[in-house]
Amino acid sequence: MTIRPTKVTTYANIALIKYWGKADVSSNLPAVGSLSLALSPLKTVTEILQSDNGLQTFSLNRKPMPEAMQVRVQNALNDFGVDSSLPMTFATENFFPTAAGLASSASGGAAMTLAFEQAFDLHLTEAERIAKTLKISGSAPRSLYQGFVALKPQANGTVELEQIDMPTSWNLHVLVIVTAQGEKKNSSRDAMEHSKTSPFYNAWVSEHAKDLEAAIEAIQTEDFDQLMQLMEWNTLKMHALPTTSNPAVWYWNATTLKVLEQIRESKEQGLTGGFTMDAGPHVKLFCHDQDVTAWTKQLSQVPGVLRVIDCQPAPAPIVEIVE
Numbered sequence: 536m537t538i539r540p541t542k543v544t545t546y547a548n549i550a551l552i553k554y555w556g557k558a559d560v561s562s563n564l565p566a567v568g569s570l571s572l573a574l575s576p577l578k579t580v581t582e583i584l585q586s587d588n589g590l591q592t593f594s595l596n597r598k599p600m601p602e603a604m605q606v607r608v609q610n611a612l613n614d615f616g617v618d619s620s621l622p623m624t625f626a627t628e629n630f631f632p633t634a635a636g637l638a639s640s641a642s643g644g645a646a647m648t649l650a651f652e653q654a655f656d657l658h659l660t661e662a663e664r665i666a667k668t669l670k671i672s673g674s675a676p677r678s679l680y681q682g683f684v685a686l687k688p689q690a691n692g693t694v695e696l697e698q699i700d701m702p703t704s705w706n707l708h709v710l711v712i713v714t715a716q717g718e719k720k721n722s723s724r725d726a727m728e729h730s731k732t733s734p735f736y737n738a739w740v741s742e743h744a745k746d747l748e749a750a751i752e753a754i755q756t757e758d759f760d761q762l763m764q765l766m767e768w769n770t771l772k773m774h775a776l777p778t779t780s781n782p783a784v785w786y787w788n789a790t791t792l793k794v795l796e797q798i799r800e801s802k803e804q805g806l807t808g809g810f811t812m813d814a815g816p817h818v819k820l821f822c823h824d825q826d827v828t829a830w831t832k833q834l835s836q837v838p839g840v841l842r843v844i845d846c847q848p849a850p851a852p853i854v855e856i857v858e
């Protein structure tokens with residue numbers, strides 16, 4: 536089989552309304568919907584090339600890929616109907632911390648699907664593309680598109696994606712406040728399953744659709760404050776699940792809490808914005824363009840904050856043939 540030399544760029548997405556929990560582990564069907572925004576410069580670049588020496592090489596961030604991740608790529612190749620022993624060079628690089636709760640699985644998963652399609656000349660329908668990407672990671676289909684994306688599980692076991700127009704008057708930024716170095720200790724995959732031991736799990740699932748619909752409506756009615764309030768509430772409900780599982784798992788560190796306190800104080804003093812957090816200790820702050828400088832100044836000086844990455848809505852994924 537000839538491999539078309541391929542390079543794909545995708546962007547990590549951050550959820551405003553969170554996916555947490557699986558209805559079906561084998562198909563990776565989420566138990567709840569979600570709403571996200573893909574962000575630049577949080578990009579992943581994945582290349583697939585014909586191997587010069589007949590060997591198969593997998594790399595992550597320019598180093599040999601960890602065995603477990605390599606197995607995930609090979610399983611995905613099989614799922615796409617491609618011979619997973621084919622000699623090829625598969626190189627993926629995240630231009631932001633990997634496996635740290637910054638959604639590298641989302642951009643990585645979307646990049647993998649688009650790269651397989653191009654490199655192996657597959658002709659997938661949109662529904663097939665979404666289903667295969669979902670199997671790689673529950674948040675990854677959202678990185679197939681730009682802008683606000685809602686992912687909604689359907690009764691027939693599939694998911695539907697809906698793009699929601701960005702209000703033209705909004706010039707959104709997301710500040711990623713990095714509060715630790717290194718990778719997270721608990722994968723979201725394991726912690727989600729473990730969260731079923733929380734007494735609040737069923738309430739989370741049954742209440743969730745209301746949050747998602749209200750957040751979509753807040754975007755459509757250009758009600759930024761309402762969207763921020765819903766995002767913070769939904770985030771804290773999500774974090775309540777691992778925190779109240781048995782035994783408890785939590786993702787926050789002391790700096791995470793100091794950042795949350797600073798956000799509360801800054802809002803009391805008149806800044807507008809809202810926070811969210813994923814399966815890691817970092818905090819993400821959504822705000823308007825005119826408040827970026829003030830927020831960055833206040834959040835960078837919180838003791839323990841390592842850096843603040845200023846992000847903006849990302850362009851659509853880019854698929855290229857490498858010469």
Ligand code: PMV
Pocket residue numbers: 549550552553554555569638640641672673674675723724812813814
């Ligand atoms: O797609 P996964 O398995 O990495 O899970 C993502 C879970 C959260 O980032 C915490 C929430 C979300 O909707 O992105």
